[in-house]
Amino acid sequence: MDPGAVRKYLFFISQNYSYAILRPLQQEIIRRGDEVAWFLWGDEVNARYLKENERHIKTVDDVKVYHPDAVFVPGNMVPRFFPGLKVAVFHGFDAGKLNRRGKNDHFNIRQCFDLYCTQGPNTTSVFSQLAKKHGYFNVVETGWPTLDPLFDKVEGATSKANEAKTKKTVLMCSTFSRNLTCAPHLFEQVKKESATGEWQWLVQFHPKMPKQIIQQYKTLESEHLTFVETDNVLPLLKQADVMLCDTSSVIQMFIVQNKPVVTFNNIDPQPHMVNFTDPALLAEKLDYALKYPACLQKNVSDYIQQLHPYRDGNSSARVLEAVEQVLQGHLTTAKKKPLNLLRNLKLRKKLNYWKFN
Structure with missing residues (x-):
């Protein structure tokens, strides 16, 4: 690359939460x-979340002209027929969820990527083994760009603001999966505890959470509880x-701040978590965590070193x-990436793009 030449990058997204991930x-x-541009595909991403100064490329032909x-x-997939190096930056951490085949989707290799930018040692080790096995992609541990704002210069001011609060803030988040979500099970307890005013509550759910559960929690809104709908959970x-x-x-996004x-x-359940199975224990467990016991904090600190040890915002x-x-060309591979014909035919169909030049 000539000195002073401009690189062109493309963001390929299919979910609204990807905006906050990549910004x-x-x-x-x-x-x-x-230069950077966005390409949106699928029915679950809304172009209205783009900002005025963000470039939106709408067609595959225009992607070819842009030539990133x-x-x-x-996400998990990207068309091979898009120009440019295909880089996986992940939509989240490994939460240990298994797919229908009983395998961890976080480490599912779909023959789409040339480079995996991993978040910390516990994922780098697995992807490095997979790189040796498959031979056609590189793995570099970089930390997760999404978390850079958590560790920027504003962090100190934010910490001081938190210390000045009169009461602690509880952030309740929940996945949408019916088998995993805590939202329906904890509603009555959250209703009870938020009414006391002992803690300030923020409630934010996955975008795919069933609407009836969202509406149920919205009924709890008060001076002590706020239901938040946002595409950026970092604040x-x-x-x-x-x-x-x-x-x-x-x-994992939360715990990297060294918070319980x-x-x-x-x-x-792992030692860095305070896990419980009886809804009646909710207040007791929150109170315990907010006392920051030394044994828990050590477990959290040890876990962070494996999960995401980078706190420099870089x-x-x-x-x-x-x-x-x-x-x-300083990082190379032993093999060429597979053609992945079936998956790319499916992507062509979804994108309605049949040019093969």
């Missing part, structure tokens, strides 16, 4: 003087002192540096 990376790209150097994907993570959740990757997490019926920069290493 820290976009900020770093723009800071470097490079790299395509960043927070809520900063604001809260403890998280109440179930089995969701948002747990209380889980209900987590499928794989993961976006590391991702771009990893991409550059591949583009410059």
Whole structure:
């Protein structure tokens, strides 16, 4: 690449929460003087969430003309017929969820990517083994760009603001899966505890949460409880002192701040969590976590070192540096990426694109 030449990057997204996932990376790209554009596909992503200054490429033909150097994907798939290096940046952490075949989807290799930018040692080790097995993609541990704003210069001011609060803030999040969600099971207890005013409650659910559950929790809104609908959960993570959740990757997003997490019926409870199975114990478990016992905090700290040890807010920069290493030929692979014909035919059908030039 010639000195001073501008790199072009494309964000390939299919969910509204991908905007918040990729915007820290976009900020770093723009800071470097490079270009970035968005390509939206599917029925679950809304272009109205794009900002006025964000470039929207609407057709595959226009993607070909734009000709990105790299395509960043927070999902599982990307068309091979798009130009550019295909980079997986993940839509969340490994929450331990299994698919219908009993396998962990976080580590499912779909023959789509040239580079995986991993979040920390516990995922890097697995993807590195998979890279050796398959031989056609690189793995670089960069940290997760999404979390850069958690560790920016505002963090100190935010911490001081939290210390000045008169009462602690509980952030309740829940996945939409019927078998994993805590929302319907804890409603009566949340209703009871929020009415006391002992804690300030923020409630935010996965976008796919059933509407009846959302409406149910909205009835609890008061001076002590706020139901939040947003495509960016990061400000809520900063604001809260403890998280109440179930089995969701948002747990890991929260815990990297060195804050406690209380889980209900987590499928794989670990020492860094305060897990419980009886709804009646909700208040007791929250109270315990908010006392920050030394044994719990040590477990949290140890876990963070494996999950996401980066607290410098520079993961976006590391991702771009990893991409550059591949583009410059400093990182190579033993094999070529498989053609993946069936999956790409399906993607062509979904995108209604049948040009093969």
